Amino acid sequence: MQIAMIQDKIVPADELESAYLDRGIYFGDGVYEVLRSYDGKIFALEEHLARFANSLAAIGIAGVDIGLIRSRVQKAFDTAGISNAKIYFHITRGSAPRKHTFDAALKPNFFLTVMELPDDxxxxxxxxxxxxxxxxxxxxxxxxxxxxxxxxxxxxxxxxxxxxxxxxxxxxxxxxxxxxxxxxxxxxxxxxxxxxxxxxxxxxxxxxxxxxxxxxxxxxxxxxxxxxxxxxxxxxxxxxxxxxxxxxxxxxxxxxxxxxxxxxxxxxxxxxxxxxx
Missing domain, CATH: 3.20.10.10 (D-amino Acid Aminotransferase, subunit A, domain 2)
Known part of the structure; x- marks a missing residue:
């Protein structure tokens, strides 16, 4: 029986949530961006998206729709309603049992947060x-x-x-x-x-x-x-x-x-x- 332990809880390996199998956790296998808004307007969004696309290409994560990422960022920012916000997002290669090699068909995982920036x-x-x-x-x-x-x-x-x-x-x-x-x-x-x-x-x-x-x-x-x-x-x-x-x-x-x-x-x-x- 293949198992995993989360803190003190033992669970069958095939019941693990995909987040626990993310290659971003195992290997840091992913790329990210941090951007911010000023007074309700996201700053330099296109520049950040272009760099994000370059980072994805550099590590061979293909098939990511940058237009979709743009819309997700804007939607999350609008929903949060924070005027001066820090927006963090990343994409990892995907989730799979731990091994260094990977299946090219893995589906990338996307994650984003919007947080209020402290006064500087x-x-x-x-x-x-x-x-x-x-x-x-x-x-x-x-x-x-x-x-x-x-x-x-x-x-x-x-x-x-x-x-x-x-x-x-x-x-x-x-x-x-x-x-x-x-x-x-x-x-x-x-x-x-x-x-x-x-x-x-x-x-x-x-x-x-x-x-x-x-x-x-x-x-x-x-x-x-x-x-x-x-x-x-x-x-x-x-x-x-x-x-x-x-x-x-x-x-x-x-x-x-x-x-x-x-x-x-x-x-x-x-x-x-x-x-x-």
Missing amino acids: KEIKANGIAVSTHPDWRWKRCDIKSLNLLANVLARANAAEKGCAEAILVNEQGRITEGAGSAFFAIFGQTLQTSALTANVLPSITRKFAIKAGKNVGLELIEKSLTPQQATDADELFIAVTTKDIVPVVRFDGKLISDGKPGKYTKSLIWEFRSFTV
């Missing part, structure tokens, strides 16, 4: 502290995969240090990005961030942060930084879907400039907001 005025006004952590992730971080254990451990380490984000440093001693964000530095009138490679997520918020930078007169350099270079920057910030531009005022315990959000970062926050109306 305080962190935008005061900035956050960040700390560095080794980049232990796999070599295809350009795919928005459910495999996030390395990110989770890095963020947990940052939290233990009283920091809001972990900034990941690769084996060459250079910063790739944050555990859940894009990372930027400002030197004079230059905006610097890592170039998009297989080790850096093509962040939607990164794209709009760069656009905002150009609009306020910053010249872009796409080149990774060392932690020492980051501490020497005039300003630092992270870019993340749920909070857009967030000033970084302390890096590995060192104050950045005077320890307050810089003038360009403040301008970028306002400029980014203009994209959302």
Whole structure:
């Protein structure tokens, strides 16, 4: 008799709900997106859907109707009635008894949540502290995969240090990005961030942060930084879907400039907001 145990309850294996057999649980075999709304309007939905389609293709999950995903997202958002919401959704390869290989005919599983976003005025006004952590992730971080254990451990380490984000440093001693964000530095009138490679997520918020930078007169350099270079920057910030531009005022315990959000970062926050109306 094949069985399963859920907490202390034993059940026949053939009576398990499909959620317990999801390859997303066993292997992180799926991809996801996080997007948000501003004042009742979903921001950058098409950009997120395009990236989602690219992630699906990259791991070989075929036959997903992006138009259907779009309508599901909109329906869930409208039903929730939350003005400033975080929308999370993922697709896994499907449910089956655990084994590494998979049947190409598996039906993908879809899941979505809509949650209210907390107010972020305080962190935008005061900035956050960040700390560095080794980049232990796999070599295809350009795919928005459910495999996030390395990110989770890095963020947990940052939290233990009283920091809001972990900034990941690769084996060459250079910063790739944050555990859940894009990372930027400002030197004079230059905006610097890592170039998009297989080790850096093509962040939607990164794209709009760069656009905002150009609009306020910053010249872009796409080149990774060392932690020492980051501490020497005039300003630092992270870019993340749920909070857009967030000033970084302390890096590995060192104050950045005077320890307050810089003038360009403040301008970028306002400029980014203009994209959302």
